Amino acid sequence: NAGVMQNPRHLVRRRGQEARLRCSPMKGHSHVYWYRQLPEEGLKFMVYLQKENIIDESGMPKERFSAEFPKEGPSILRIQQVVRGDSAAYFCASSPLLAGVSTGELFFGEGSRLTVL
Amino acid sequence: KNEVEQSPQNLTAQEGEFITINCSYSVGISALHWLQQHPGGGIVSLFMLSSGKKKHGRLIATINIQEKHSSLHITASHPRDSAVYICAAPFMDSNYQLIWGAGTKLIIKP
Numbered sequence: 365n366a367g368v369m370q371n372p373r374h375l376v377r378r379r380g381q382e383a384r385l386r387c388s389p390m391k392g393h394s395h396v397y398w399y400r401q402l403p404e405e406g407l408k409f410m411v412y413l414q415k416e417n418i419i420d421e422s423g424m425p426k427e428r429f430s431a432e433f434p435k436e437g438p439s440i441l442r443i444q445q446v447v448r449g450d451s452a453a454y455f456c457a458s459s460p461l462l463a464g465v466s467t468g469e470l471f472f473g474e475g476s477r478l479t480v481l
Numbered sequence: 482k483n484e485v486e487q488s489p490q491n492l493t494a495q496e497g498e499f500i501t502i503n504c505s506y507s508v509g510i511s512a513l514h515w516l517q518q519h520p521g522g523g524i525v526s527l528f529m530l531s532s533g534k535k536k537h538g539r540l541i542a543t544i545n546i547q548e549k550h551s552s553l554h555i556t557a558s559h560p561r562d563s564a565v566y567i568c569a570a571p572f573m574d575s576n577y578q579l580i581w582g583a584g585t586k587l588i589i590k591p
Binding site: 397406407409412420423455457459467468469470471472473474475477 | 512514516521522523524525526529567569571572576577578579581582583584
């Protein structure tokens with residue numbers, strides 16, 4: 365049973381380019397969460413998605429950032445017109461459901477490390 | 482004052498030693514997470530516990546909800562246990578918005 369898969373593991377972009385990060389949750393998990401970890405800091409929640417639905421995007425910057433989790437395929441975190449401050453590790457997590465509700469257990473991917481030059 | 486505090490911040494020990502990392506929190510929570518992160522690596526969820534004690538291999542986590550305190554213990558520590566250990570508490574009963582401790586950097590010397 366594969367864990368949470370994220371790709372790419374490392375991504376380098378120049379200022380102004382777009383970054384796309386992908387996350388495939390664990391098999392059977394339909395809830396996906398994205399977090400950002402700035403250097404020497406803890407994880408900050410960004411967005412919570414279910415298939416075809418954004419549940420909570422309160423942690424997402426209002427501009428340049430978007431996320432989706434289509435019916436088919438991985439969840440995608442998209443950062444447009446990247447700036448140096450976007451350089452961070454972006455982690456995805458998924459959680460299982462029990463009776464339709466998340467159990468609260470979080471299974472993390474290896475993260476995608478974005479470097480903006 | 483941070484709502485989740487860990488101690489110590491750094492811990493260096495010899496292989497085989499018994500390790501204890503502490504976490505205190507000021508928020509009311511339903512469960513607490515312990516996670517492990519290797520340098521430049523991913524995050525592994527070690528435990529989610531709401532009461533008592535959980536054990537997985539050489540790792541033991543305990544929590545006292547009344548005292549708002551949790552501990553992570555490692556028995557027979559090994560160099561591969563070297564990592565940052567983080568405790569995190571749910572923010573306002575959320576399952577996914579977590580208040581993270583600063584982490585404890587553990588180094589186990591052979």
